[in-house]
Structure formats: structure tokens, C-alpha cells
Amino acid sequence: MPGDRAAGGTTIALLASELRVLLRRGRTWAMFGALAAIPVLLALVVFFSASPPGPGEGPPLLDKVTQNGMFVSVTALVVTTPLFLPLTISVVSGDAIAGEAGLGTLRYLLVAPAGRLRLLVVKYAGAAVFAVLAPAVVLLVGWAIGSALFGVGEATLLSGDVIGPGGALARSALVALHVAISMLGLSAIGLFASTLTTVGVGAMAATAVLAVVAQVLGQLDQLAWLHPWLFTHHWLGMMDLLREPISFSGLTDNLVLQAGYLAFFGALAYGRFTTKDVLS
Amino acid sequence: MTRTWTRWLPAAAVPVVVAASVTLAGSSAGADELPDRTPEQVLTLLASHDHQPLSGEFTQTSDLGLPSLPGDLPGTDDATTGVLTALDLIDSDHTGRVFVGEQDQARVQVFDTFGERDVIVDGDQAWFYDSGDDTATHLTAPENAEDAEHTQQTPTLTPEQLAQHVIEAADPSTALTIGENVQVAGRTAYDLVLTPRSTDTLVGQVSIAVDGETGLPLQVTITARGQSDPALQVGYTSLDLTAPDAGLFDFTPPSGTTVEEVTPGQHDGQGIAPGEQSPVEHVGTGWDSVLLAPAGTLDLSSQPVLAQLTTAVDGGHAVSTNLLSLLITDDGQVRLGAVPVEALQAVR
Structure with missing residues (x-):
């Protein structure tokens, strides 16, 4: 539990302890389990349905699943990106500071000198590791169930070109990377929200709501000028990785955008966390 | 805690840096000189x-x-x-x-x-x-x-x-x-x-x-x-x-x-065979010209979607956009041009 670790020590030790706590929590594994259920459900439904989905039916690329099991991963990642994944990210990042404050363990973490900035960095790093692990779980479970049920074969890209199994493997891994990058900005927002309150649930809910609101704003044509500035703008840009020749512009644009959000909300979190009174 | 405001400086600096880099990227326009040409x-x-x-x-x-x-x-x-x-x-x-x-x-x-x-x-x-x-x-x-x-x-x-x-x-x-x-x-x-x-x-x-x-x-x-x-x-x-x-x-x-x-050229019935006159007429000159497809080209009553797109005007149904106007007259003539709807209505 969060309280039973040593405060202080080197940053690496602090990070290691943070990750240990993260990965020992039942909550983390429950969220991994829920995420892993999505590719399994998708694959089972397609496998047992009498008529395979036709072109353009159901979630994106579902019709390609029977051709190459690896597309289970891609479809599951696309399905989880708008809601399920941001929810889990909100839980981890929103709880980062507020959770410790709520439990009364925050002040023990801050006894080391210059502790606040370092704690913030470590907390963010923990959330970022989760943001990488969560899509990786979807990816790996998708690979496993997809190749078991549908086998591994040639894959058709959006451009109509056909690539071999190795290429398909690499592309789906890149899709997972894109999704992980997409969650970095949201993690920073969650961290900032987490410094505002001592009620972890409040910060989690605020972060999750923001993720949904940003996506709703992204649907409104009247706000087209705002769209490139929304952290959700490139969330579904992973499709560019399934074109031939592969287009990295979505991935790099996303990286720049998320870095901007990380810088801004990271700085806000720093401003808030280093100036607030920690009473609990 | 007298200088707490300095802790907020990074948060203020980030938007400034972003705005500056966006402006810089935009203003590098015209950096290269080209020889003047007519x-x-x-x-x-x-x-x-x-x-x-x-x-x-x-x-x-x-x-x-x-x-x-x-x-x-x-x-x-x-x-x-x-x-x-x-x-x-x-x-x-x-x-x-x-x-x-x-x-x-x-x-x-x-x-x-x-x-x-x-x-x-x-x-x-x-x-x-x-x-x-x-x-x-x-x-x-x-x-x-x-x-x-x-x-x-x-x-x-x-x-x-x-x-x-x-x-x-x-x-x-x-x-x-x-x-x-x-x-x-x-x-x-x-x-x-x-x-x-x-x-x-x-x-x-x-x-x-x-x-x-x-x-x-x-x-x-x-x-x-x-x-x-x-x-x-x-x-x-x-x-x-x-x-x-x-x-x-x-x-x-x-x-x-x-x-x-x-295989183009092996079409039957569809398209216009070489030598045959195109039924589409051209009225006016330059930017004001209007394309006319003869009466009976389009029957709006059989095209519910198009009917939904158009608005009823004098003499037919029209779609007007910032650049182009389309008029489908009551007898099924189609008029298209980069002119206001009124100009389409005034043709002939």
C-alpha cells in the first residue's frame, strides 16, 4: 500500500517504489483485465458469428480480422481509445497526488528536501508507464487471441496494398505506440487535476470528463479553428500508420501536441503543487 | 512563501513559447526572394x-x-x-x-x-x-x-x-x-x-x-x-x-x-458517342456563363435526397453556395453557373 514505502532515496528508487505500488495494486490489474477483455470479446464475436462482418460494418477494420488475426489488436485499440483507455488513464493520473493526500501519506513523501518537484516527476512517470502498459496489454492480448482464432496471414492496408505478417506485426505495434503517446497529454491533465484536490475520485472524474468533452468539441464543425489544439485531435490518427507507404505525420504531429500539453499542464501542476499547503 | 508567484512562471511561459513558435513558423513566409516576373x-x-x-x-x-x-x-x-x-x-x-x-x-x-x-x-x-x-x-x-x-x-x-x-x-x-x-x-x-x-x-x-x-x-x-x-x-x-x-x-x-x-469506349448507351452532340448547352461568356441541361434531365420528385437539399424558388428548386448555384426548373431543366440564383432564373 502507498504508505509502506521509504520516503526519500534517489529519484530512481522513488520511481521504482512508485511502479511497484502501481503494479501491486489490485485496481491496476482490474483495469488491465477490463482492457484485455475488449480484444477477446471482439475476436470471439467475430469467430462465432454465422456471417462475418462485411466491408465497412461494425468497428473499423473488423471485417479484416478474419484475414489476419493481428487486426484484432488494431480494432481493439481503436475501440478503446475514445473512452475505455482514457478512463483508466484518468484513474491512475487523477489519483496520483490526490490519492496520497486523501490517505494522509503525502506529507511522509515530502519529508525529503526538494521533494515536491521530484515527487511530481515520479508520479507523472508512473502514470506515463501505465499509459504505455495499457495499450500494450490490448496489443498483446489481441495478438494472442487473434492469431489463435484466425491465424496469421497477409494483411490488407487501407490503401489496398497487401503486406506480410511481419509488416502487420510492426504496424500494429506502431498503432499501440501512437495510442500510448495519445495518452501522455491526458496523463498530464490528470496530474494537474490531482494537485487541486485531496479527493482522488474528483480528480479522476474531472480528467475523464475533459477527455470526453474534448472529443465532443472535436466533432463540432463550428469549432474547426480549435480542433488542432485539442489533445484528442490525433487520437484516431493511428490510421495513417495503416496506409502505404506508411505515413508518420500523424504520429509526429501527435507527439508534438502531447508534448505541448505535457509542458503546459506539467507546469501548472508544478505551480499548484509547490505553492499549496500540504496539511494531510 | 513570499515568492510563490515565481512557481507559476513556467505555466505562464509555456503558452508564450508555443505562441511564439507558431508565429515564427507562420512568419517565415516569403523568406526566399524570387526574381520579379510578369x-x-x-x-x-x-x-x-x-x-x-x-x-x-x-x-x-x-x-x-x-x-x-x-x-x-x-x-x-x-x-x-x-x-x-x-x-x-x-x-x-x-x-x-x-x-x-x-x-x-x-x-x-x-x-x-x-x-x-x-x-x-x-x-x-x-x-x-x-x-x-x-x-x-x-x-x-x-x-x-x-x-x-x-x-x-x-x-x-x-x-x-x-x-x-x-x-x-x-x-x-x-x-x-x-x-x-x-x-x-x-x-x-x-x-x-x-x-x-x-x-x-x-x-x-x-x-x-x-x-x-x-x-x-x-x-x-x-x-x-x-x-x-x-x-x-x-x-x-x-x-x-x-x-x-x-x-x-x-x-x-x-x-x-x-x-x-x-473499358472506356465500349460503353453502350451511357456516355456520349463521338460525333454526337452533347445535350448540355452553354449560355453566356466568361465567368458568367451558365451550363444548361435540357428539360427532363432531372425529375426532383424521384430524387428525394436532392429535393431535400434544394429550396423552392421562383420557377423551380435551387441550391446556392458561395461559389456555384444550381437551379432545377419545374420542367426538369438543370442550370448551373458561378452566378447568383437570380441570374440562373433570368436565363431566357
Whole structure:
């Protein structure tokens, strides 16, 4: 539990302890389990349905699943990106500071000198590791169930070109990377929200709501000028990785955008966390 | 805690840095100087550009002011779907890529969120592929088509002559000027501006960005009269002047795709046979000209979707956009022009 670790020590030790706590929590594994259920459900439904989905039916690329099991991963990642994944990210990042404050363990973490900035960095790093692990779980479970049920074969890209199994493997891994990058900005927002309150649930809910609101704003044509500035703008840009020749512009644009959000909300979190009174 | 405000400095600095870098990126426009040229010289440059292998990304933005189109409607026939697809291609924003290889190899990709539409041309073969519904259309040019094309081009004009012809033809209706040099896809380009002399047309101005180095057209912008934002803009966002991988032009439809084979020239009934007069008439000159399709072309009552798009006006139903107007008269005549609806109603 969060309280039973040593405060202080080197940053690496602090990070290691943070990750240990993260990965020992039942909550983390429950969220991994829920995420892993999505590719399994998708694959089972397609496998047992009498008529395979036709072109353009159901979630994106579902019709390609029977051709190459690896597309289970891609479809599951696309399905989880708008809601399920941001929810889990909100839980981890929103709880980062507020959770410790709520439990009364925050002040023990801050006894080391210059502790606040370092704690913030470590907390963010923990959330970022989760943001990488969560899509990786979807990816790996998708690979496993997809190749078991549908086998591994040639894959058709959006451009109509056909690539071999190795290429398909690499592309789906890149899709997972894109999704992980997409969650970095949201993690920073969650961290900032987490410094505002001592009620972890409040910060989690605020972060999750923001993720949904940003996506709703992204649907409104009247706000087209705002769209490139929304952290959700490139969330579904992973499709560019399934074109031939592969287009990295979505991935790099996303990286720049998320870095901007990380810088801004990271700085806000720093401003808030280093100036607030920690009473609990 | 007297200096706590300094802890907020980073949070204030980040937006400033972002704003500064965005402004800097925008203001680097026109960094390269190009020699001054007259409109005629720019036209010559445009006409004389050599075959240039390239790969580039493009965006199209449209603000035509069309009513938003219904996405998927039950009970629409193929023709209506075709019209709606065409309207969607013009009216909505798109990004995509263009690849040009050897002399007659080209590939255009239009990106959809979860799909892609491809046109691939390789010699006398052409493919259209739509990943959305997994269909492909294969066009094979007739054997002698290429020869016919060559003979048609025999009276060759030099680029200078061509530019001269264009200017002479355009002059009565259009003023040609050169605007400030523009930056498109990181390249400096001449801005060739075509301004209609007529005040009846909806078109305010058309500007073509002509690459100062290669003469390639990089961007076309159409602005409606009285509007400041472009009604339609297509241009490169990045451009690479090296030959793309030749394999890109060798398209084999993936298994499971519905393939339709089409050989132009073997059409029966559809299209216009050579020698036959096109039924579409042309009224007026220059920018004010109106295309007329004869009575009975379109019966709105059998086209519920189109009926939904149009509004009832005197003498028929009309669609008006910032750039184009369409009038379907009560007897089924179709009138189209870059003029206000009133001008369409006034024809004859």
C-alpha cells in the first residue's frame, strides 16, 4: 500500500517504489483485465458469428480480422481509445497526488528536501508507464487471441496494398505506440487535476470528463479553428500508420501536441503543487 | 512563501513559447526572394514545367456554404449516391497524398478517418480502390488510345505561345496579376491571381501558387466575392521532389475485393458517342456563363435526397453556395453557373 514505502532515496528508487505500488495494486490489474477483455470479446464475436462482418460494418477494420488475426489488436485499440483507455488513464493520473493526500501519506513523501518537484516527476512517470502498459496489454492480448482464432496471414492496408505478417506485426505495434503517446497529454491533465484536490475520485472524474468533452468539441464543425489544439485531435490518427507507404505525420504531429500539453499542464501542476499547503 | 508567484512562471511561459513558435513558423513566409516576373512569365513557367516525379501531402478545405449532407440515407439509388459522393468530395475537407512516378504513373490517396480512396494510374491501366466498401474499379485504355492522344497533341505550342494564348483568351474577362510571393509546403511560390472583370459572378478571385523553382502548381485557392476566407483551397502541405517507390503504381486488388472491369469506349448507351452532340448547352461568356441541361434531365420528385437539399424558388428548386448555384426548373431543366440564383432564373 502507498504508505509502506521509504520516503526519500534517489529519484530512481522513488520511481521504482512508485511502479511497484502501481503494479501491486489490485485496481491496476482490474483495469488491465477490463482492457484485455475488449480484444477477446471482439475476436470471439467475430469467430462465432454465422456471417462475418462485411466491408465497412461494425468497428473499423473488423471485417479484416478474419484475414489476419493481428487486426484484432488494431480494432481493439481503436475501440478503446475514445473512452475505455482514457478512463483508466484518468484513474491512475487523477489519483496520483490526490490519492496520497486523501490517505494522509503525502506529507511522509515530502519529508525529503526538494521533494515536491521530484515527487511530481515520479508520479507523472508512473502514470506515463501505465499509459504505455495499457495499450500494450490490448496489443498483446489481441495478438494472442487473434492469431489463435484466425491465424496469421497477409494483411490488407487501407490503401489496398497487401503486406506480410511481419509488416502487420510492426504496424500494429506502431498503432499501440501512437495510442500510448495519445495518452501522455491526458496523463498530464490528470496530474494537474490531482494537485487541486485531496479527493482522488474528483480528480479522476474531472480528467475523464475533459477527455470526453474534448472529443465532443472535436466533432463540432463550428469549432474547426480549435480542433488542432485539442489533445484528442490525433487520437484516431493511428490510421495513417495503416496506409502505404506508411505515413508518420500523424504520429509526429501527435507527439508534438502531447508534448505541448505535457509542458503546459506539467507546469501548472508544478505551480499548484509547490505553492499549496500540504496539511494531510 | 513570499515568492510563490515565481512557481507559476513556467505555466505562464509555456503558452508564450508555443505562441511564439507558431508565429515564427507562420512568419517565415516569403523568406526566399524570387526574381520579379510578369503574369505572362509566370504562366510560361507554369506551362513549361517538366515532368516532375514527386510525393506530397495535400489538404483541401472547403467552405462552400452547402447545407450539410445526410450521411447515409435509405432508398437512395446509385445515381443519387454518386451525386452525394461527388458533393462530399468537393464540400468537405480532405487530406491525402499524391505520388507521381515515371511519365504516366500517378497515385492519389484521399484519406478518410477509417479508410482511404485511391486512384492509381500506370500507363494504360487505371485503378480506383475504396477501402470503405472494399471495391475496386479497373480501367483499361483501348490499345490505340495513346496514339490518338499523341496525334491530338501534334500542333504543339511552346510554353511561351501557350501563355500568350491563355492571356489573350482570358483578357476580356479576367485581370491577371501577380500577388505577394507565398510559402506553400515550405517552398516559395509566385501567386498568380485571376480576378474576374465581371461583377455578376460569385467568384471573387482565383489564385494559383506557382513554384518559383520548378513551375509546379502548388496551391489553388478560390475565394467567393465578398468573402475573406477561401471557399475552396487545395494545396500541398509537404512536397518531396524525389521519385517515389515504383511499386506504389503496381496495384493488385486485395483478395475479397469486388472488382469491376471497365473499358472506356465500349460503353453502350451511357456516355456520349463521338460525333454526337452533347445535350448540355452553354449560355453566356466568361465567368458568367451558365451550363444548361435540357428539360427532363432531372425529375426532383424521384430524387428525394436532392429535393431535400434544394429550396423552392421562383420557377423551380435551387441550391446556392458561395461559389456555384444550381437551379432545377419545374420542367426538369438543370442550370448551373458561378452566378447568383437570380441570374440562373433570368436565363431566357
